[in-house]
Amino acid sequence: MSTISREEVARLAGLARIDLTESELTRLAGELDVIVDSVAKVSEIATDDVAATSHPLPLTNVFRADVPEEPLPVADALAGAPSAEGGRFAVPQILEED
Amino acid sequence: MSTTTPPLVDYDDALARFDPVIGIEVHVELGTATKMFDGASTEFGAEPNTQVTPVSLGLPGALPALNGKAVESAIKIGLALNCEIAELCRFARKNYFYPDVPKNFQTSQYDEPIAFDGWIDIELDDGEVVRVEIERAHMEEDAGKNTHVGGATGRIHGAEYSLVDYNRAGIPLVEIVTRPITGVGERAPEVARAYVQTLRDIFRALDVSEARMERGNVRADVNVSLRATPEAPLGTRTETKNVNSFRSVERAVRHEISRQAGVLDAGRTVTQETRHWHEDTGVTTAGRVKSDAEDYRYFPEPDLVPVAPSRAWVEEIRATLPEMPVARRRRLQTEWGYADAEMRDVVNAGAIELIEATVAAGAAPAAARKWWMGELARTAKTEGVELADLPVTPEQIGQLQQLVDAGRVNDKLARQVLSGVLAGEGSPEEVVTARGLEVVSDDGALVAAVDEALAAQPDVVEKIRGGNQGPIGAIIGAVMKATRGQADAGRVREIVLERVQQG
Amino acid sequence: MATQPSSDLTRRTAAQLAEALRAGEVTSVEVTQAHLDRIAAVDGAVHAFLHVCAEEALATAREVDARRAAGEELHPLAGVPIAVKDVVVTKGLPTTAGSKILEGWVPPYDATLVERLRAAGLPILGKTNMDEFAMGSSTEHSAYGNTHNPWDLDRIPGGSGGGSAAALAAYEAPLAIGTDTGGSIRQPGAVTGTVGVKPTYGGVSRYGLIALASSLDQAGPVTRTVLDSALLHEVIGGHDPRDATSLPEDLPGLVAAARAGQGGDLTGVRVGVVDELNGEGYQPGVRARFEESLELLRGAGAEVVHVSCPHFGHALAAYYLILPSEASSNLAKFDGMRFGLRVEPTEGTVTAERVMAATRGQGFGDEVKRRIILGTYALSAGYYDAYYGSAQKVRTLIQQDFAAAFEQADVLVSPTAPTTAFKLGEKLDDPLAMYLNDVATIPANLAGVPGMSLPNGLSDDGLPVGFQILAPARADDRLYRVGAALETLLEREWGGPLLNRAPELATEGTTR
Structure with missing residues (x-):
């Protein structure tokens, strides 16, 4: 049963912001199909009466005091940047307004 | 894009045929010292990227650590808005790629807000009270700031590249979402504005934010939809983003009502979309449609543990809540005996706290209002500053009024004293002494001055004796001139009448 | 080899080195240099390291020696060098997580x-190879080439932490740091004949680990002995306010537990054999060694019982939903905007959106x-409810299985991995077969409980096999007590560490 089409992989790659080549799309569609088939069985035992666990150990209310700490020096903050200008990170033009 | 934009419909015309429904999302930046998830400072106006840590830069390996004060502030806001406070709630990741979001997900709350199911009463200009229902208030973090470089217009489109400053990234936000506000008809724009204004006042009263609109501390997204009748199902809504002044909130709602009415009149359907508000032209325009179709892939944030405020803590916070602005306003109006219109002017001038302090300093409420809404309001307007920024304290106004009440200065002198105080010459008492502004209370000196004036105008004496009181003013004026204004006009009038009768 | 002083130093355990340093028999510079020499000699063939920082390590060693000479009170492990998996962020030292995107x-x-290692005075020898972003069980997914298993250079060293495990097995380091999301410490330990511990979730701070799956990741010790793991665990463990999921409690006494276990007495300890983690799919040699180890435990006074964890059969599926989901979000930050690789699209306009996609397309x-x-x-x-949501429910069921099993037993045991090290390339084109390597280690990560792997013999193919011990959350000390006891009993039988039976690696200048 094919659950993940090539088009679906392309859509997911768009969501995940990953350029995939034609051959990658084809290969991933096949591989993901197999993987998804095999992992889909989780829904067999995940019945409504079972609670979901998001955190392995049940801690709550872990808070930090509102006390400032030393910031990273600007030079350190920008040291790894592919491009920087005037203390800021330089990034390519942004087409998509939020 | 061959279709033309339908013309706007006149506002009243639109309201005659459509029932508007609005909804408002307000983001408030909390005034904590540090960010939501790290210890970087939140102070306004720092050099770019000087208030970042590996966490707020989203560097590999960094983990969030939740600011307890921010949680407390969020609970305060929830309680002030009469919300339930969640017994247990989690953060979630909202996944989307954007350069000002350093992790490419925003840590927010999704289906488990810290506060929900509340309401707040807002008061319109004419005193009508509208209850706005609150769906939820949740915690999240702000994004960094992009500066677009190289484009001719400075707008995003056409920019060649952008520069990103992450100082704002991670500043704590609380987002407050209303339920649809129905049944307000033509007052929808005013309701929207009054609601945002009320929230601003609440944030300040709670001391959870400076709530300065001009700094973007408070930002509103307004949803508007139209339907044929109040009984009809809700129409398709638009969301106009980042409307950042009270006036703009009102204008944006008004504009959307006219625009959507035009669309519907043209036989088209309103597109559900994000729109942008243009302050300069007063219109909204459609945002770019996102290819991602808003699939944010929310899931519980595994790096943060759930927040489970104990009921004891919630009650402890509730006990610290100050009186809410609307209730306080009603109480003060009663205490001060102001008319509705007077109180409204005071509120709009932002003078409540000033008058309250002036009254506390010993002035009668009417006198306090007269000072702040009269002489001081004029001065502030002339100087182009806020009342609160004038170089005079409510305590000084209180002292000044006590001088008036004691008869030591008259109104004219009092204004001179005030100008001395404003000029930085010291307290009212000091100005009186330094400038020699005390009322001449020595009757002997006044009698001499009156006699002199009467002698100079014998015909006046006759007229007054003949029962014509009109010319008294001329005599009083002469006396005031002679005493350089330092006479009590009422006393002078008494003495004139005495002397005329005696003569 | 034993006649060469440097070779001798590299063969010692961390505990022995610590003792020799304390006693003034050797200096940290000598110990550190010996390991650097060993790396120079064998790492061409093993390729455990992505980056060797000799200068920095020797500088730390000199400083420790000076402080010791000045009579300062030092940490017991001060001066013992260590290798760090490249997924751990190190200030001033390149950190790639095995990915081109961070080159x-x-x-x-x-x-x-790392702050704690530095504070304790452990010289950092370098950063070890790994599957890219710790995704893998063979280290073949590293963007920087394979690491080779010192037992057989044609075989995988396990993964994702194959570099750290191989460095220990090849005597290139006496200690190493690993991370374990589904078995990345324990499985490499098993296939290289070394010891590895995944602490209780929250027992070691995750701050500065390049996150794979936040709710599963845990850093821990990679060593050649159980005691060495306990020593290292106590250095790196304990509460950290920078990690909200960090446990607030102090660690239990781990070194003390290991020393107690070395006595070889397990009277009264209930050992539970997880029936679902031993059977079909496990190599005969793996199963044989496991049964022999159980006999040793019985002989030491332990009561061996069988427990059933019926939902473990769904653990792998749940894991391969939770891990990718969290990873897809954790790895979103690698976009070419703030750090690391930036790739511009070869044609069309250069926009942030397209640069992100091109960078991720080429960098991953x-x-x-x-x-x-x-x-x-x-x-x-x-899809959320059917996949991620269901997987989170399976997680609950697995936790319930553990809770029930720990009612019957103090520790649970199983083989660490179903097979010994396979040949490089053998499973590279079959992701599902690769994923099966972690079938026995994954349940612990889903439940957050601690686990240890220690070598318990050679399979029929002459390659090492690992024995896994699991304990309830926060009871990491039980791993050390039982592990040290079994190690003592095994080495008594073998007449020394299992690694003594590993073939000598050709050193540089000789041919193999």
Whole structure:
């Protein structure tokens, strides 16, 4: 049963912001199909009466005091940047307004 | 894009045929010292990227650590808005790629807000009270700031590249979402504005934010939809983003009502979309449609543990809540005996706290209002500053009024004293002494001055004796001139009448 | 070999080196240099290291020696060098997580555990190879080449932490740091004949670990002996306010537990054999060694019982939904905007959106792309409940299985991995077969409980086999007590450490 089409992989790659080549799309569609088939069985035992666990150990209310700490020096903050200008990170033009 | 934009419909015309429904999302930046998830400072106006840590830069390996004060502030806001406070709630990741979001997900709350199911009463200009229902208030973090470089217009489109400053990234936000506000008809724009204004006042009263609109501390997204009748199902809504002044909130709602009415009149359907508000032209325009179709892939944030405020803590916070602005306003109006219109002017001038302090300093409420809404309001307007920024304290106004009440200065002198105080010459008492502004209370000196004036105008004496009181003013004026204004006009009038009768 | 002083030093355990340093028999510079020499001699063939920082390590060693000479009170492990998996952020030292997308990145900060290593005076020898972003069980998914198993250079060293395990097995380091999301410390330990411990979730700070799956990741010790793991665990463990999931309690006494276990007495200890983690799919040699180890435990006074964890059969499926989902989000930050690789599209306009996609398309390897796409799918609208949501429920069931099992037993045991080390390339084209390597280690990560792997013999193919011990959350000390006891009993039988039977590696200048 094919659950993940090539088009679906392309859509997911768009969501995940990953350029995939034609051959990658084809290969991933096949591989993901197999993987998804095999992992889909989780829904067999995940019945409504079972609670979901998001955190392995049940801690709550872990808070930090509102006390400032030393910031990273600007030079350190920008040291790894592919491009920087005037203390800021330089990034390519942004087409998509939020 | 061959279709033309339908013309706007006149506002009243639109309201005659459509029932508007609005909804408002307000983001408030909390005034904590540090960010939501790290210890970087939140102070306004720092050099770019000087208030970042590996966490707020989203560097590999960094983990969030939740600011307890921010949680407390969020609970305060929830309680002030009469919300339930969640017994247990989690953060979630909202996944989307954007350069000002350093992790490419925003840590927010999704289906488990810290506060929900509340309401707040807002008061319109004419005193009508509208209850706005609150769906939820949740915690999240702000994004960094992009500066677009190289484009001719400075707008995003056409920019060649952008520069990103992450100082704002991670500043704590609380987002407050209303339920649809129905049944307000033509007052929808005013309701929207009054609601945002009320929230601003609440944030300040709670001391959870400076709530300065001009700094973007408070930002509103307004949803508007139209339907044929109040009984009809809700129409398709638009969301106009980042409307950042009270006036703009009102204008944006008004504009959307006219625009959507035009669309519907043209036989088209309103597109559900994000729109942008243009302050300069007063219109909204459609945002770019996102290819991602808003699939944010929310899931519980595994790096943060759930927040489970104990009921004891919630009650402890509730006990610290100050009186809410609307209730306080009603109480003060009663205490001060102001008319509705007077109180409204005071509120709009932002003078409540000033008058309250002036009254506390010993002035009668009417006198306090007269000072702040009269002489001081004029001065502030002339100087182009806020009342609160004038170089005079409510305590000084209180002292000044006590001088008036004691008869030591008259109104004219009092204004001179005030100008001395404003000029930085010291307290009212000091100005009186330094400038020699005390009322001449020595009757002997006044009698001499009156006699002199009467002698100079014998015909006046006759007229007054003949029962014509009109010319008294001329005599009083002469006396005031002679005493350089330092006479009590009422006393002078008494003495004139005495002397005329005696003569 | 034993006649050469440097070779001798590299053969010692961390505990022995610590004692020799304390006693003034050797200096940290000598110990550190000996390991650097060993790396120079064998790492061409093993390729455990992505980056060797000799200068920095020797500088730390000199400083420790000077402080010791000045009579300062030092940490017991001060001066004992260590290798750090390249997924751990190290200030001033390149950190790539095995990915091209981070090539050349030098972090401006230290992970909390690295701060603790530095504070304790452990010279950092270098950064070890790994599957890209810790996604893999063979280290073949590293963007920087394979690491070879010192037992057989044609075989995998396990993964994702194959570099750290191989460095220990090849005597290139006496200690190493690993991370374990589904078995990445324990499985490499098993296939290289070394010891590895995944602490209780929250027992070691995750601050500064480049996150794979936040709710599963845990850093821990990679060593050659159980006692060495306990010593290292106590250095790196304990509460860290920078990690909200860090346990607030102090660690239990781990070194004390290991020393107690070395006595070889397990009277009264209930050992539970997980029936679901031993059977079909496990090599006969693996099963035989496991049974023999159980006999040793019985002989030491332990009561061996059988327990059933019926939902473990779904653990692998749940894991391969939760991990990709969290990873798809954790790895979103690698976009070419703030750090690391930036790739511009070859044609069309250069926009942020397109640069991000091009950077991620070129910067990520196949396995990373596979899992990000899978995770994006599992979280996307319409699929969340069936996939991610269901997997979280399976997690609850697995926790319940553990809770019930720990009612009957103080520790649970199983083989660490179903097979010994396979040949390089053998499973590279079959992701599902690769995923099966972690079938026995994954349940512990899903439940957050601690686990240890220690070598318990050679399989029929002459390759090492690992024995896994699991304990309840926060009871890491039980791993050390039982592990040290079994290690003592095994070495008594073998007449020395299992690694003594590993073939000598050819050193540089000789041919193999």
